[in-house]
Amino acid sequence: MVPPARLFTARPDGDGPAVNPISPLRELGAYEALWLRNGATVKTIADRFAGDPTAMPSDFVEPSEADRCARKVLQRLKAAGVHRFGVRVNHAGDYPQRLRDARHPIELLYYQGAWELTETRCVAVVGTRKPTDNAIKQTQRLARALVEQKFTVVSGLATGIDTAAHTAAIEANGRTIAVIGTPLGVYYPPENRELQNRIANDFLLISQVPVLRYANQAVPQNKLFFPERNITMSALTEATIIVEAGETSGTLTQARAALHQGRKLLILNSLFERSDLTWPANFEARGAVRVRDPDDIWKALG
Amino acid sequence: MTVRFRKIDDQNRGHHSYLTADDECLFLLEYTSGQDYSFSATNSLISNLKKKSSLAGTGQYRYKSEAIDACGVALGEAITPKWLAAGTLLPVPPSKARGDPEHDDRILRICRAIPGAVDVRELVVQTRSLPAAHESDQRPGIDDLLEVYRIDESKAAPAPSSIAVIDDVLTNGTHFRAMKTILQQRFPGVPIFGVFIARRVFPNPFECS
Numbered sequence: 293m294v295p296p297a298r299l300f301t302a303r304p305d306g307d308g309p310a311v312n313p314i315s316p317l318r319e320l321g322a323y324e325a326l327w328l329r330n331g332a333t334v335k336t337i338a339d340r341f342a343g344d345p346t347a348m349p350s351d352f353v354e355p356s357e358a359d360r361c362a363r364k365v366l367q368r369l370k371a372a373g374v375h376r377f378g379v380r381v382n383h384a385g386d387y388p389q390r391l392r393d394a395r396h397p398i399e400l401l402y403y404q405g406a407w408e409l410t411e412t413r414c415v416a417v418v419g420t421r422k423p424t425d426n427a428i429k430q431t432q433r434l435a436r437a438l439v440e441q442k443f444t445v446v447s448g449l450a451t452g453i454d455t456a457a458h459t460a461a462i463e464a465n466g467r468t469i470a471v472i473g474t475p476l477g478v479y480y481p482p483e484n485r486e487l488q489n490r491i492a493n494d495f496l497l498i499s500q501v502p503v504l505r506y507a508n509q510a511v512p513q514n515k516l517f518f519p520e521r522n523i524t525m526s527a528l529t530e531a532t533i534i535v536e537a538g539e540t541s542g543t544l545t546q547a548r549a550a551l552h553q554g555r556k557l558l559i560l561n562s563l564f565e566r567s568d569l570t571w572p573a574n575f576e577a578r579g580a581v582r583v584r585d586p587d588d589i590w591k592a593l594g
Numbered sequence: 595m596t597v598r599f600r601k602i603d604d605q606n607r608g609h610h611s612y613l614t615a616d617d618e619c620l621f622l623l624e625y626t627s628g629q630d631y632s633f634s635a636t637n638s639l640i641s642n643l644k645k646k647s648s649l650a651g652t653g654q655y656r657y658k659s660e661a662i663d664a665c666g667v668a669l670g671e672a673i674t675p676k677w678l679a680a681g682t683l684l685p686v687p688p689s690k691a692r693g694d695p696e697h698d699d700r701i702l703r704i705c706r707a708i709p710g711a712v713d714v715r716e717l718v719v720q721t722r723s724l725p726a727a728h729e730s731d732q733r734p735g736i737d738d739l740l741e742v743y744r745i746d747e748s749k750a751a752p753a754p755s756s757i758a759v760i761d762d763v764l765t766n767g768t769h770f771r772a773m774k775t776i777l778q779q780r781f782p783g784v785p786i787f788g789v790f791i792a793r794r795v796f797p798n799p800f801e802c803s
Contacts, residue, residue: 307677307785308618308677308756308785308787309620309673309674309677309678309681309756309758309787309789310598310599310601310673310674311599311671311672311673311674312598313598313599313600313601313620314599314600314601315600315601315603316600316601316603316605316606317603318603320605362605366605376608376796378606378624378795379605383597383598384597384598384600385600385621385622385623385624386623386624386636404797405797406626406631406797407624407626408625408626408631408633408634408636408637411633411634411635412633493797
């Protein structure tokens with residue numbers, strides 16, 4: 293496929309000192325504009341940048357359109373109570389290169405909180421939204437153990453395992469990062485509002501979800517953002533641990549991403565013992581680690 | 595990987611209370627204020643830069659020199675050769691005046707470490723020491739700085755055609771605003787840019803709103 297040509301010299305050197313200076317606001321608006329185009333997906337957007345690796349969103353969007361979108365995003369976020377947030381954009385400082393390990397890398401992320409937490413050793417703990425009581429207890433023990441070993445516990449702020457992982461890490465005075473499947477200022481599930489705000493204020497909340505596209509489309513389409521954020525969560529962390537997940541769980545998206553990206557994938561032993569599941573053995577055959585006791589985790593993480 | 599400058603724009607200006615919409619400021623990195631993020635790469639770069647001059651000759655001081663060189667190289671990659679050939683790099687004066695045992699010329703050294711830097715000039719000097727802003731509860735204001743800033747007329751010719759005021763950290767923007775004020779008075783019409791290694795941001799949305 294021939295990559296779409298750059299249409300705009302959105303970042304001229306001008307008379308100033310900077311080589312192609314980046315306006316985060318302009319990039320944010322341009323990225324949102326790309327997402328508003330017909331048929332835009334994570335893949336189509338990533339393909340565009342794969343074809344032109346030094347391009348930035350503003351190279352493909354008319355400046356006035358980018359700025360109009362940026363203003364709308366600021367208004368929408370402000371109305372949602374998001375008064376301060378940041379972005380990370382490819383080619384600017386502080387953008388984590390490890391995001392490029394994803395099959396379709398994300399060019400721009402929104403965040404609230406302290407970005408520095410991404411520089412700590414991060415392990416994702418994920419699993420089903422409908423866990424058994426035992427899985428909740430396992431999650432809590434696991435999160436506490438990770439905190440004790442100074443790891444940051446990363447999860448997706450969903451009901452069930454995710455919520456248990458974040459909450460246990462915070463209660464153990466540890467650090468946590470939430471990678472959410474909604475835009476900043478949108479709470480899903482609604483009962484996690486307080487937890488999301490706590491993480492945004494005291495830790496780190498990350499969203500790759502475009503604010504305007506999300507607002508313009510219906511719930512079924514927006515559901516697709518949830519598994520996509522799992523791929524980013526894997527890219528941001530050094531390992532993913534799965535506590536409990538069914539045969540068709542979205543958690544398995546993260547498992548596949550972890551292996552593809554060269555991240556460690558750890559699966560609790562109890563899942564191997566369930567006769568209704570075939571995926572644990574499949575992933576083990578492809579390199580996942582079966583966790584029979586905590587030492588297996590520390591050995592795998594090194 | 596080469597990092598490009600980001601601009602201060604309408605989205606991020608709120609972290610720097612003295613900057614106005616017509617201030618053209620550029621930065622390479624961000625770091626979060628308020629908690630101990632000493633593990634972060636930017637945090638340790640800045641803390642190495644700020645190692646006290648009294649440590650000169652100790653093993654620790656080596657980290658300062660390495661940080662200065664790294665900053666010079668990073669700035670050099672982000673500044674256009676065309677601008678470097680004609681523009682003036684102007685370090686923000688140290689808080690401790692020359693002759694003070696804690697006089698720290700790290701910003702001047704960063705400017706000189708920029709490959710291809712032609713015109714590095716200490717065009718603004720400070721007549722007496724002030725408490726270092728990052729160590730003091732009573733940070734000097736713009737007026738305090740203007741009281742002690744002077745143009746060094748011995749370095750004023752030839753008049754600069756474009757000025758980049760270099761500093762390590764952008765906080766409220768006090769030093770940049772004071773520098774811009776005194777430079778605009780002396781060289782009216784000459785474009786003045788602020789160029790920073792890092793800017794500080796706040797994690798908590800309610801911290802300074």
